[in-house]
Amino acid sequence: xxxxxxxxxxxxxxxxxxxxxxxxxxxxxxxxxxxxxxxxxxxxxxxxxxxxxxxxxxxxxxxxxxxxxxxxxxxxxxxxxxxxxxxxxxxxxxxxxxxxxxxxxxxxxxxxxxxxxxxxxxxxxxxxxxxxxxxxxxxxxxxxxxxxxxxxxxxxxxxxxxxxxxxxxxxxxxxxxxxxxxxxxxxxxxxxxxxxxxxxxxxxxxxxxxxxxxxxxxxxxxxxxxxxxxxxxxxxxxxxxxxxxxxxxxxxxxxxxxxxxxxxxxxxxxxxxxxxxxxxxxxxxxxxxxxxxxxxxxxxxxxxxxxxxxxxxxxxxxxxxxxxxxxxxxxxxxxxxxxxxxxxxxxxxxxxxxxxxxxxxxxxxxxxxxxxxxxxxxxxxxxxxxxxxxxxxxxxxxxxxxxxxxxxxxxxxxxxxxxxxxxxxxxxxxxxxxxxxxxxxxxxxxxxxxxxxxxxxxxxxxxxxxxxxxxxxxxxxxxxxxxxxxxxxxxxxxxxxxxxxxxxxxxxxxxxxxxxxxxxxxxxxxxxxxxxxxxxxxxxxxxxxxxxxxxxxxxxxxxxxxxxxxxxxxxxxxxxxxxxxxxxxxxxxxxxxxxxxxxxxxxxxxxxxxxxxxxxxxxxxxxxxxxxxxxxxxxxxxxxxxxxxxxxxxxxxxxxxxxx
Numbered sequence: 001x002x003x004x005x006x007x008x009x010x011x012x013x014x015x016x017x018x019x020x021x022x023x024x025x026x027x028x029x030x031x032x033x034x035x036x037x038x039x040x041x042x043x044x045x046x047x048x049x050x051x052x053x054x055x056x057x058x059x060x061x062x063x064x065x066x067x068x069x070x071x072x073x074x075x076x077x078x079x080x081x082x083x084x085x086x087x088x089x090x091x092x093x094x095x096x097x098x099x100x101x102x103x104x105x106x107x108x109x110x111x112x113x114x115x116x117x118x119x120x121x122x123x124x125x126x127x128x129x130x131x132x133x134x135x136x137x138x139x140x141x142x143x144x145x146x147x148x149x150x151x152x153x154x155x156x157x158x159x160x161x162x163x164x165x166x167x168x169x170x171x172x173x174x175x176x177x178x179x180x181x182x183x184x185x186x187x188x189x190x191x192x193x194x195x196x197x198x199x200x201x202x203x204x205x206x207x208x209x210x211x212x213x214x215x216x217x218x219x220x221x222x223x224x225x226x227x228x229x230x231x232x233x234x235x236x237x238x239x240x241x242x243x244x245x246x247x248x249x250x251x252x253x254x255x256x257x258x259x260x261x262x263x264x265x266x267x268x269x270x271x272x273x274x275x276x277x278x279x280x281x282x283x284x285x286x287x288x289x290x291x292x293x294x295x296x297x298x299x300x301x302x303x304x305x306x307x308x309x310x311x312x313x314x315x316x317x318x319x320x321x322x323x324x325x326x327x328x329x330x331x332x333x334x335x336x337x338x339x340x341x342x343x344x345x346x347x348x349x350x351x352x353x354x355x356x357x358x359x360x361x362x363x364x365x366x367x368x369x370x371x372x373x374x375x376x377x378x379x380x381x382x383x384x385x386x387x388x389x390x391x392x393x394x395x396x397x398x399x400x401x402x403x404x405x406x407x408x409x410x411x412x413x414x415x416x417x418x419x420x421x422x423x424x425x426x427x428x429x430x431x432x433x434x435x436x437x438x439x440x441x442x443x444x445x446x447x448x449x450x451x452x453x454x455x456x457x458x459x460x461x462x463x464x465x466x467x468x469x470x471x472x473x474x475x476x477x478x479x480x481x482x483x484x485x486x487x488x489x490x491x492x493x494x495x496x497x498x499x500x501x502x503x504x505x506x507x508x509x510x511x512x513x514x515x516x517x518x519x520x521x522x523x524x525x526x527x528x529x530x531x532x533x534x535x536x537x538x539x540x541x542x543x544x545x546x547x548x549x550x551x552x553x554x555x556x557x558x559x560x561x562x563x564x565x566x567x568x569x570x571x572x573x574x575x576x577x578x579x580x581x582x583x584x585x586x587x588x589x590x591x592x593x594x595x596x597x598x599x600x601x602x603x604x605x606x607x608x609x610x611x612x613x614x615x616x617x618x619x620x621x622x623x624x625x626x627x628x629x630x631x632x633x634x635x636x637x638x639x640x641x642x643x644x645x646x647x648x649x650x651x652x653x654x655x656x657x658x659x660x
Contacts, residue, residue: 032049032051032131033103033129034100034129034135034147034149035133036325036360037138037325037329038325040362043414045372045404045406046134046406046417046418047134047135047416047461048132048416048461048472048473049129049130049132049133050069050072050073050075050129051128051129052068053126054127054167056068056071057128058123060122061171061173062082062122063121063201064082064083064117064118065085065099065122065148066085066086068125069128073523074090074521074523074545076561076635076637077635078114078637078639079635079638079641079644080251080440081250082206082216082217082249082250083220083247083248083258084110084116084249086118087099087130087148088145089132089146089148090476090478090523090547091145092144092145092519093637094427095424095427095430095484096144096145097146098136098143099150100147101120101152101266102149102151102154102155102266103139103284103312104284104310104312105288105308106119106120106288107287107290107306107310108290109290109292109304109306111142112304112337112429113429113439113440114640115251116258116304117247117258117292119245119260119262119264119290120150121199121201122150123180124150124154124197125150125151125152127151128148128150128151129147129148130147130148131147132145132147133372133402133418134360134404134418134420135374136402137360137374137420138327138374140356141380141400141424141425142427144422144424144478152197153195153197154266155266155267156186156194156195156226156237157228157237157270158230158234159188159191159234160186160193163187163188165186166183166185167183167184167618168181168183168656168657168658169182170654170655172653173203173650173651173653174649174650174652175649176203176204176206176207176216176650177203177204178201178202178203179201179203180199180200180203181199182197182199183199184196184197194226194227195224195226195227195241196225196226197223197224199222201220201221206647207647208647213644213645215250215257216250218247219249220245223243223244225242228240232271235272236270236272239267240265241265242263242265242266243265243266244262244264245264247261251439252640253643253644254439255296257294257295258293259293259300260292261291262291264289265287267283267284267285268282269284270283277317277320278315278316278317279317281314281315281316282316284311284312284313286308286310290307290308291303291304294343294438301342302341302343302438303343304340304343307336308333308335308336311331312329313331315328315329322364323361323363324363326361327359327360328357329357330356330357331354331356331358333353334353335350335351335352335353336349345435346435346437347433347434348385348432348434350384350428350432351383352383352428353380354379354380354381354425355378356376356377357376357377358374358375358376359375359376360372360373360374361373361374368407369405369408370407370408372403372406373403373404376398377399378398378400378425379395379396380395380396380397381394381395382431382432384432385434386431386432386448392431392448394426396425397452398422400422400423403419404416404417404419405417412464412466413465414462415460415461416462416463417459418457418461419459420455420456420457421454422455423452424455426450426451426452426484427484429446430446430447431448431512432446432448433512434446435497436493436497436506437507441506441507441508441639442488442510443499443507443509444486444511445510445512446512450484450512451514453480453482454480455480456479457476457478458478460474461473468529469527471527472524473523473525475522476520477518477519477520479517479518482514482516483515483557484512485512485513485514485517485551487510487513487593488510488558489511489594491508492506492507492508492509493506494507515552516551516552517550517552518550518552519549519557520547520549521548522545523546524544524545526542526543527539527541537573538571540568541567541570541581542565543564543565543566543567544563545564546563547560547561547563548590555593556590556592557592558593559595559638560590560592561635562585562598562600562636564584564585566582566583566603567582568580574611575612576611577607578608578609579606580604580606581603583604584600584602585600585601585603586600587599596642597636598641601631601633602631603627603629603633604629605624605626607622608623616659618657618658619657619659620654620656620657621653622656623653624652624654625649625650625652628649632645633645
């Protein structure tokens with residue numbers, strides 16, 4: 001059946017009416033929709049932005065957004081399971097990295113536990129953007145570390161260039177017997193744009209240099225259908241989409257698995273307002289019904305539900321003197337979370353409601369100087385029941401602001417400087433956790449008296465685009481006041497909460513606490529074209545990042561990824577691409593209290609791509625090698641790193657059909 005599926009995918013792709021979906025990637029002139037309300041190019045923002053396109057996503061493999069971003073400087077993943085790995089940006093994850101789909105909430109429970117997956121499969125994304133800096137305040141105070149936005153065409157934002165277009169892909173991976181495929185179709189019917197897509201992924205337990213990693217399998221599929229109506233000469237539109245996501249995946253180190261489902265409705269609309277002061281009004285929203293059950297012995301032992309809606313309105317102004325652009329926005333979120341069955345001993349039902357307003361402006365006060373300023377005020381109300389058993393209501397009003405400047409030293413060199421002060425309301429687990437959480441194996445105690453966390457951050461960036469040489473890099477430092485973290489005590493507990501110093505308990509005791517913290521680091525990437533000729537381009541690449549995070553009491557912040565540095569060579573031509581990379585991931589010997597260090601390893605990869613038909617460049621075959629040295633690798637950011645080894649040597653075979 002698997003071979004028949006891929007054959008069917010290929011047959012559909014070869015239908016003469018189907019054309020390539022528009023490629024939204026671009027290199028230097030890439031437009032980032034998340035980084036600014038005004039659609040700035042990648043080199044025109046004070047903080048460096050990053051992205052991966054659909055080709056990068058397909059070749060990276062993996063069932064999570066974090067897997068797709070593994071080669072972006074400063075980004076890693078929590079790596080808990082094949083179906084559950086949330087992005088980590090500069091050592092920050094969970095409540096400090098906001099995950100979005102087309103600018104609205106993913107509406108899941110991945111912030112409640114690292115064993116909970118994100119219901120966005122990378123195969124469904126056309127592009128994933130990683131944004132830091134002033135623009136993150138458009139999306140909430142839970143974006144101190146940054147914003148990860150998965151962008152797709154499920155609600156079309158423009159009329160397709162062809163009456164009918166599409167793309168299909170398929171791949172197979174050896175390390176886990178992984179079969180995956182995806183397809184999409186876009187159609188234009190007069191002023192109406194329609195979109196449909198689907199994906200399927202099926203993997204077994206993956207192999208490691210130490211043997212099979214039991215219970216590491218993943219099976220998932222999803223479907224979506226959407227459309228938009230365009231009017232006013234195509235400058236305005238209203239649109240909506242409905243999507244379904246279903247997945248089952250094992251929890252390594254456990255015998256249980258998670259059965260997850262989400263139904264979601266997206267709306268996206270934009271109205272052109274003319275050439276006066278008001279330029280445009282956009283209205284985006286989402287409603288999602290999420291549920292997952294943790295299955296053990298064939299029966300659900302715990303269930304997590306999340307019903308959430310998110311609405312955002314943004315008003316754009318036309319230029320006023322040196323004020324190049326201005327945007328005013330408002331956002332409303334409502335979330336009802338519940339943990340049922342055995343999970344009710346971990347976290348009782350909670351309700352979170354937030355109302356926020358923000359402003360984002362950019363200006364050019366002098367030649368070659370671009371300045372961005374943003375501010376946000378929120379009111380967050382959270383209702384839950386902490387370990388005391390007394391229902392508690394907390395209200396927070398975080399204030400945040402940022403100012404960034406980008407100066408063009410010359411046509412080849414740009415320098416940026418960004419300062420931000422951000423407030424964050426505590427999350428529901430940090431306030432109300434009250435018992436055992438089977439997935440990560442922790443017995444957690446929230447603190448309903450936690451205060452607003454504040455971070456003051458300073459970041460400097462440098463971009464160089466000089467002929468064959470390209471470079472971009474950042475140095476940053478963030479000083480936290482009342483930093484919230486999970487503090488392991490070294491004790492273990494049983495299910496009833498009896499905790500002792502004995503090491504053989506089922507759960508590790510963890511308290512959510514606050515104190516000052518300092519994050520600092522450096523990241524960057526560079527490339528040099530060794531050969532740039534009509535026949536092709538040979539390029540050398542280098543990438544590296546480093547984060548150091550300490551608490552005011554002298555201890556290390558737990559679960560921080562170690563530094564890494566790597567490089568390689570890439571050849572690109574019209575018909576043939578090839579490349580290899582070698583990355584050194586350092587040991588993490590600065591683990592948090594009662595955490596464990598991880599050894600270093602080398603990650604060696606290679607890939608070859610072939611487009612055999614000059615008249616049909618959208619037909620492509622690729623072979624990708626990952627961890628070719630078959631190194632034993634553990635993820636320093638994972639709570640279960642002592643039990644879980646990352647996948648060993650993998651060879652992936654990829655086919656893609658996108659016909660113009």
